Amino acid sequence: MQVSSPLPGLGDLPQAARRALGTLLADLGGAAEASGCDELAAAGWIRQGGALDPSRALLLATDIGGTKAQTALCDLDGTVLAETKAPTSEAGGLALIDQILSQRDLLLTETGAGASRIAAAGIGLPASIHPATGRLHRGPNIDDLETHDLVHLFGDALSVPVAVENDVNMAALGESWRGAPSRGDCSVFIAIGTGIGMGTVVRGELLRGASGAAGEVAALPIGADPFDRDTFRNGALESAISSAALLEDYRARGGTAEGTLKDLFALGPDPAFAAVIDRLATLVAQAILSICSILDPGRVVLGGSVGSRPELLALLEEKLALCMPEPPECRISTLGNRAGVVGAARAARLRLAQTLS
Numbered sequence: 001m002q003v004s005s006p007l008p009g010l011g012d013l014p015q016a017a018r019r020a021l022g023t024l025l026a027d028l029g030g031a032a033e034a035s036g037c038d039e040l041a042a043a044g045w046i047r048q049g050g051a052l053d054p055s056r057a058l059l060l061a062t063d064i065g066g067t068k069a070q071t072a073l074c075d076l077d078g079t080v081l082a083e084t085k086a087p088t089s090e091a092g093g094l095a096l097i098d099q100i101l102s103q104r105d106l107l108l109t110e111t112g113a114g115a116s117r118i119a120a121a122g123i124g125l126p127a128s129i130h131p132a133t134g135r136l137h138r139g140p141n142i143d144d145l146e147t148h149d150l151v152h153l154f155g156d157a158l159s160v161p162v163a164v165e166n167d168v169n170m171a172a173l174g175e176s177w178r179g180a181p182s183r184g185d186c187s188v189f190i191a192i193g194t195g196i197g198m199g200t201v202v203r204g205e206l207l208r209g210a211s212g213a214a215g216e217v218a219a220l221p222i223g224a225d226p227f228d229r230d231t232f233r234n235g236a237l238e239s240a241i242s243s244a245a246l247l248e249d250y251r252a253r254g255g256t257a258e259g260t261l262k263d264l265f266a267l268g269p270d271p272a273f274a275a276v277i278d279r280l281a282t283l284v285a286q287a288i289l290s291i292c293s294i295l296d297p298g299r300v301v302l303g304g305s306v307g308s309r310p311e312l313l314a315l316l317e318e319k320l321a322l323c324m325p326e327p328p329e330c331r332i333s334t335l336g337n338r339a340g341v342v343g344a345a346r347a348a349r350l351r352l353a354q355t356l357s
Helices: 015-025 037-042 095-111 150-158 167-178 236-241 243-252 261-266 271-295 310-323 336-356
Strands: 058-064 068-074 080-087 118-125 162-166 186-192 196-202 299-303 329-332
Touching: 015 037, 015 336, 058 095, 058 167, 058 336, 068 095, 068 336, 080 095, 080 336, 095 118, 095 150, 118 150, 118 167, 118 336, 150 162, 162 167, 162 336, 167 186, 167 196, 167 299, 167 336, 186 271, 196 236, 196 271, 236 243, 236 271, 243 261, 243 271, 271 310, 299 310, 310 329
Parallel strands: 058 118, 118 162, 186 299, 299 329
Antiparallel strands: 058 068, 068 080, 186 196
């Protein structure tokens, strides 16, 4: 399916109207009094009073994780109109482009929308993305993407402006945008599941770092020896609290129940598993203590298959009270497994705004 670009009517707007629309999309102010608002109203981009009409265009939002690929069509306010999930392509790399295109086409068919209504796309990947070059690193199973500028690569494939970010950064952006309001200007999102990652939002913008690796808390020297070559690739903290590590710890403590971590959480009282989760809470508390000493976030949002467990949150709050005089507010993500795609929609909207300035 060939995608038309730009969105019909967008390219015909005069420059003043394009700038006004970019301001609205970036949440930098209203357009009611701005030059170009009459043209925006005539083209259907704003409603009476100058507010953006979120139904005027669609955003394609994709969250590629280590195990699943989730894609949604959203309106301009990030409301999910349709979504689909599938196991992440085992071929990885360039095969992910075909998977995203397939999921996009499925959603367009489901909604009956024309492909030309997609104004921009956001894609979250399980890797760090260099903000200057658009290239990734620390990306397992997607090695053949490392030499590409991913913004251009995905943009050429989708024929729309594209934002590409780390998947946990996308979740942080989504929670900051459409989750529960945060105290202060800084919030962090910590995802714990197959591994651990963190995204940081400061005054509505992602904190990426010099090479896009800000928030790679997997490498914190907690829970394991960071100088041990066995922990070098995945990081000391992740080596201690990944799903695989937690299951190994359970067996080492004499645990006999079979299954995944999800299965073990569903069991009744199990002393070996209780000890595993207690140690996990201790290590995550140490990580949050380290994070707070640098970033001082107003809120810590927890997500992921393990991070979203209320049992972990209760223990974590107990641990933080023992190691911090003023622990940050900690809560489970209100967006759940949609945090990544909602954040990808936000990134797509901001990318569209950039193209209009």
